[in-house]
Amino acid sequence: MDTTNGSLNRKLRMGLVGGGAGSFIGRVHATAAVLDNRAALVAGALSSDPQRAKDSAASYDICPDRAYTSYEELAEKEAALPEDQRIDFVSIATPNHTHFPIAKCMVEAGFNVICDKPLTLNLAEAEELAALVASSNKVFAVTHNYTGYPLVRQARQMIASGEFGEIQAIRAQYIQGWLRTRLENEDQKQAAWRTDPARSGAAGCFGDIATHAFNLARYMSGLIPEKVSCNLKTFEEGRQLDDYGHAVVHFENGALGTVTASQISHGRENDLSIEIDGTKASLFWRQEEPNVMIVRRNGEPHAIYTRDPNAPFMNESGAGACRLPSGHPEAFFEAFANVYRAAYDDMVRVADGETIDKVNTVYPNVNDGTEGMYFIEQCVASSNDGGNWLPLKHELARP
Secondary structure, X not given: OOOOOHHHOOOEEEEEEEOXXXXXXXXXXXXXXXXXXXXXXXXXXXXXXXXXXXXXXHHHOOOHHHEOOOHHXXXXXXXXXXXXXXXXXXXXXXXXXXXXXHHHHHHHOOOEEEEOOOOOOOHHHHHHHHHHHHOOOOOEEEOOHHHHOHHHHHHHHHHHOOOOOOEEEEEEEEEXXXXXXXXXXXXXXXXXXXXXXXXXXXXXXXXXXXXXXXXXXXXXXXXXXXXXXEXXXXXXXXXXXXXXXXXXXXEOOOOEEEEEEEOXXXXXXXXXXXXXXXXXXXXXXXXXXXXXXEEEOOOOOOEEEEOOOOOOOOOHHHHHOOOOOOOOOOOHHHHHHHHXXXXXXXXXXXXXOOOOOOOOOOOOEHHHHHHHHHHHHHHHHHHHOOOOOEEOOXXXXXX
């Protein structure tokens, strides 16, 4: 019997939508979800192709009678099971254009949801989904997984406690090179849907990875965005969506931010990095070297923070996100699992009859996802209008 879920006194039961043969992110969700032994994957609708959905179940140890051929079937049949057998939550690991109908179906069926980013195909869907979640008693998390790294959470608490003074500037960038050529013309599955407006949405590179950089800036700094000016570019001739872009963000406190994203920079892999300047100190953190953060103060030696849960310089948020002693690197899977772990805490609270705060959560929630969709649509609109300034504070997502 598992006791890490408190008074619930059992593992949470998970359903997975997506993740069939050829999926990268579905396997990541499945791995992260069970890393802390607080959940078990018991059901799935693993592909939009019924036969592939059935065939993929064995690789996840899903029993044949709970390997469903559609998400609708999963929702209907799981909801009909006795309460002590049905799933507690559904993870959505499918292309962008399917997120909304699946998430809406699952919330209406009475399940908690953990959804990959971006939240939906467009802002209207995100707003409808956010309203649905607000009127429910369900937990809804969005896997902006970079928020789960220990030193990201360390920095967030340091900033919130005033150790960096007033935040005045943020530079966030996510640089890749894998779409330097037209891979979408070579039957490459990941490239094909990410460059297709019907499946990816209004933006390509900016929807796929700039949203991570923007979300990281928001998560770490706590600053509220006010307006944005953006320029997007498609450098690969014939591609339908942007593969490079930059945005300038004005925050409500007067701070300036920049978000740069590229998928056409030779040799770059998943180079997400962020610099934050405050009146008392500045920091630098890079996702490809996530266990190191540099903090700088004029007139002092540069401070190198390493991921060490037992070190006196680690705060509660940073240490609480660690699983291993210092010197044993933690990275992508563990950060992903930290989003799951925080969402599980709220699922248990809801199961215990408690009321949860759905806006101010450790994990990115449906409001953060809605804000991300607003960022995408306002950036595209600004770029189409020659970079003119447009509002960026979404009143429903960030009341």
